[in-house]
Amino acid sequence: MTDVIEQTEAKGGGNPNKLVPYAVLAELTHRCPLQCPYCSNPVELERVKGEIATKDWIRVMDEAVDMGVLHIHFSGGEPTVRQDLEELVAHASKIGLYSNLITSAVLLSKERIQKLADAGLDHVQISFQDSTPELSDFVSGYKNGLEKKKQAARWVREVDLPLTVNAVMHRQNLHHLEDMIQMAVDLDAERIEVAQVQYYAWALRNRAAFLPTREQLDEAVRIVEEARERLKGVLAFDFVVPDYYAQRPKSCMGGWGRQFINITPSGKVLPCHAAESIEDLDFDTVGNKSLGWIWENSEAFNKFRGTDWMPEPCQSCDRKEIDWGGCRCQAFALVGNAAATDPACALSPDRHVLDEPLQEAMTEAPEFVYRRYGN
Numbered sequence: 001m002t003d004v005i006e007q008t009e010a011k012g013g014g015n016p017n018k019l020v021p022y023a024v025l026a027e028l029t030h031r032c033p034l035q036c037p038y039c040s041n042p043v044e045l046e047r048v049k050g051e052i053a054t055k056d057w058i059r060v061m062d063e064a065v066d067m068g069v070l071h072i073h074f075s076g077g078e079p080t081v082r083q084d085l086e087e088l089v090a091h092a093s094k095i096g097l098y099s100n101l102i103t104s105a106v107l108l109s110k111e112r113i114q115k116l117a118d119a120g121l122d123h124v125q126i127s128f129q130d131s132t133p134e135l136s137d138f139v140s141g142y143k144n145g146l147e148k149k150k151q152a153a154r155w156v157r158e159v160d161l162p163l164t165v166n167a168v169m170h171r172q173n174l175h176h177l178e179d180m181i182q183m184a185v186d187l188d189a190e191r192i193e194v195a196q197v198q199y200y201a202w203a204l205r206n207r208a209a210f211l212p213t214r215e216q217l218d219e220a221v222r223i224v225e226e227a228r229e230r231l232k233g234v235l236a237f238d239f240v241v242p243d244y245y246a247q248r249p250k251s252c253m254g255g256w257g258r259q260f261i262n263i264t265p266s267g268k269v270l271p272c273h274a275a276e277s278i279e280d281l282d283f284d285t286v287g288n289k290s291l292g293w294i295w296e297n298s299e300a301f302n303k304f305r306g307t308d309w310m311p312e313p314c315q316s317c318d319r320k321e322i323d324w325g326g327c328r329c330q331a332f333a334l335v336g337n338a339a340a341t342d343p344a345c346a347l348s349p350d351r352h353v354l355d356e357p358l359q360e361a362m363t364e365a366p367e368f369v370y371r372r373y374g375n
């Protein structure tokens, strides 16, 4: 994302100062040809018959623009399985939304990329599981995906669309980080996201297979810092250190209900892509309410918005409007309470729950369980 609009500060709960979201993540489908074991989609996937129609997405985009949203990310699952993708991109372009396609790229043909570019697509982000065909196939559970992804990336650049390489790194592939960075340079990407697996939903059950060791992480930081300096003006870096090893949590989603809206394939509106993993939250859908109403009034958005909901030590902490108490989904996943301080914070009384996984990271990685759409 290149533009960030000024946000008014939210004090307390609710949305009294009219925060404006700047991006919508449109999960068009949960269908996906890959089987990544660290999938961040919910454990219960939406079936195709539950997906909302083209006209619904078009109405939702119109409502988003009325609210002041600037960006839309077309995501999934694999969004290119939707045959109406060009129509959705064309509408986003017509109403002035900057559109980004987040894709595994294995289904993209040269003709499809040309059509999407002609429809007005602004940016493409391709996920890579590794820089070698063997590990790429093994992690994604998909044969010969790497070459397809590289070919699609070249076609993206041929039609002059900017490209981001999303490199998902973990203990099984961090030794290839330098090669992943070089691959992004060779593909003429403008940005690389060195992304760490986040452990919610399906990924949580495979945590022991993917959580890196401290040594791997220190080496990754060294590699990224060196490459960031060497590749200034060639490749931009986004690098998020896994917070299991941090002293303070990340500002997840830039704060709950402050910047982002996530819409699921069936039209549920979430403050975060993993919010359905929090079992006691209810979500409104675009079939029942307008996007603007949901952003302002829905219980799910207001529950952890601002600072009123925070327990100690967050409530009296000088970082509470910096990291917003960390990640609600992580608090729920690890301590069973979404209103707890993120246990990734060293000040949290629950910090000890990270001891066991960090110990597991020192042992041999166990086998993982693939994510299959049919699961």
Ligand code: SF4
Pocket (backbone or CB within 6 Å): 248, 249, 313, 314, 315, 317, 318, 319, 320, 321, 323, 324, 325, 326, 341, 342, 345, 346, 347, 348
């Ligand atoms: Fe952030 Fe809460 Fe930790 Fe303070 S106590 S750093 S606000 S998570």
Ligand code: FES
Pocket (backbone or CB within 6 Å): 200, 252, 253, 272, 273, 274, 275, 326, 327, 328, 329, 330
């Ligand atoms: Fe949901 Fe962090 S992933 S709030």
